[in-house]
Amino acid sequence: MDTNDLPGNVLDPNCPSRVVFQRIGDKWASLVIQVLGDGPVRFSELRKMVNVVTPKVLTQTLRALERDGLITRTVYAQVPPRVEYELTALGESLLQPLTMLRQWAESHVPTILEARDAYDDAQDEALLRSPN
């Protein structure tokens, strides 16, 4: 088996696609990007909108997104400070696939939640029958 032959192989750890799934995979990153879809937002606003993320984690997320060229960080020389985060063109281009995913989410989440309940119930029953 040679996984390297598959076109655009997500499976190869060296495959660049993983880079993206790492970023999207980040618990907050995709949320932040979607929030920024409506225009620049400053740190404290972001913190309120993405309830509820701690400042440390939000900073980490934003730095990572900035590093990947998906957002820009603009500091205005004011007091109290004002820092705005904004999507780059690259970041905006990610908006569309992300939206598709969100649409899938919105239409299928009820099914997922049902499946979860069913699964958990089945587990509970199995527990009752087993020698515990």
Add this chain to the structure above:
Amino acid sequence: MDTNDLPGNVLDPNCPSRVVFQRIGDKWASLVIQVLGDGPVRFSELRKMVNVVTPKVLTQTLRALERDGLITRTVYAQVPPRVEYELTALGESLLQPLTMLRQWAESHVPTILEARDAYDDAQDEALLRSPN
């Protein structure tokens, strides 16, 4: 500000969309789903294909996907055991948005990697200039 008014609001922690982003966000889940796109795969194969995931973590991932009704787990009464994982209809429906994301990934990853290098270089220089 009332975030609940936004349609299909990903920002509300109670919003079901987060459920999905949690799942996709899982480091291995989206990879597994894409692997299963070509048909049922057994545990050890999956392990080889998604290099390199430890058995514990793969099991956790698979259980979570099963719980959410995205895959099924079929045990064949054989020795040595044979367990196959397969996408459900729901899981298959997720394939398309995931593919869009992967396509985005494949076309933009070079840009991201460049951005990373540039960012890291800038950081290094900043370090040199600062009083360390």
Add this chain to the structure above:
DNA sequence: AGACAACGGTATCCATTGGATACTGATAGC
């Protein structure tokens, strides 16, 4: 008969990450 191999996991342990809480630095307004 005994040893070994195949498969699908668990069990155990440790490193890394995530999150809660408290705190800082600069300055404008009172």
Add this chain to the structure above:
DNA sequence: GCTATCAGTATCCAATGGATACCGTTGTCT
């Protein structure tokens, strides 16, 4: 002075992720 605002750090602890070792079942080999 004292306080408030904003954008973060610093510190600490809990949860997660990952490496490694091990288990149970049974067929095959010797």
